[in-house]
């Protein structure tokens with residue numbers, strides 16, 4: 565599900581490495597969800613989902629620092645996109661998820677996956693040339 569390939573590259577090694585790490589954690593969550601069938605490993609799944617949140621937050625901060633440092637014009641717009649994602653995550657009700665575990669976790673995973681893929685291939689791609697020029 566979370567398979568990295570060069571089509572996701574923003575041509576900035578530091579960012580690509582962080583995006584790869586996000587894919588890696590996403591895949592870990594996915595594998596746990598799959599493995600889960602018949603087992604109760606909800607705690608491990610939730611722990612991995614939390615890791616994905618935390619790393620996403622960390623990554624956003626790092627990306628924003630870089631864009632700010634070089635005076636990226638679309639920064640505000642980009643910050644807003646990051647914010648929307650974090651707000652959605654913050655609004656999730658863990659107890660609700662606990663009540664409908666399988667369905668909720670796989671929905672959450674799909675949401676995170678589609679968001680990450682979409683964000684990288686749309687909004688992140690827009691700063692690719694800008695950052696490449698500034699980092700050269």
Ligand SMILES: [Fe+2]
Pocket residue numbers: 627642646683687688
């Ligand atoms: Fe971004």
